[in-house]
Amino acid sequence: MQQKQEKKQSLVESAYELFLHKGFQKTSIDEIVKNAKVAKGTFYLYFRDKSDIMQHIVLHISCRVLKDAYDNMMANDTGDFVENIILIADFIINYFTKNKLVLQMVERNFSWPLIREKLDDEQFSVLNDILASCFSHPYLEGHSQDEIYKLLFVIIELCGSISYTSIIMNQPDTIENMKPFLYDIIRKILRKEPA
Structure with a gap:
């Protein structure tokens, strides 16, 4: 359970950093998962799409x-x-x-x-x-x-x-x-x- 929370938190921190510096429109899900060092499928365990993580x-x-x-x-x-x-x-x-x-x-x-x-x-x-x-x-x-x-x-x-x-x-x-x-x-x- 803790590992799942860590992965989710890693995705959120990655998205936050990228959205902050590159902007929402210019950031891709691929960049978020690469920066978070998780598999792309992991993203979809927690979020529907880029807008969902932004709302979070x-x-x-x-x-x-x-x-x-x-x-x-x-x-x-x-x-x-x-x-x-x-x-x-x-x-x-x-x-x-x-x-x-x-x-x-x-x-x-x-x-x-x-x-x-x-x-x-x-x-x-x-x-x-x-x-x-x-x-x-x-x-x-x-x-x-x-x-x-x-x-x-x-x-x-x-x-x-x-x-x-x-x-x-x-x-x-x-x-x-x-x-x-x-x-x-x-x-x-x-x-x-x-x-």
Whole structure:
């Protein structure tokens, strides 16, 4: 069992390295298996195709960044729910600012829907912890779990999409100039009263 996990991990690390430096389109499965030093058939034991391994990588990056952002927020808790969410957004944006190659690789795929599919997976239990803390936070009393989920969806999607567009393409402006505008929008979204 451990050998199987090592082979899978080797494939993931190989694909990550190649996607990061060559790009998704320019990387072949043959290159991934050669770099991982496994047989081509081994790839198909774990992944359907190149897109499947990319989704796996993006999921892990998204989960790690969200977990680190949440941990950072907990360590720097402002006592204000909305400002704590801004801390999370700022952490995500700063992470991608420092890791432009990772952002280029994941493009606009840093996404909550992808993560939602894996909430029942034990290795991503921290995401359930984040959701549970939001669902039970007094600030969001009066919001249904579905509304809270949608709030998180909008915020995560905004952060991912604006990070990509502003950091990689400098559009419509640099990320530093976009941050105040984005954070103001997030504050307005979160301060809106439940319907």
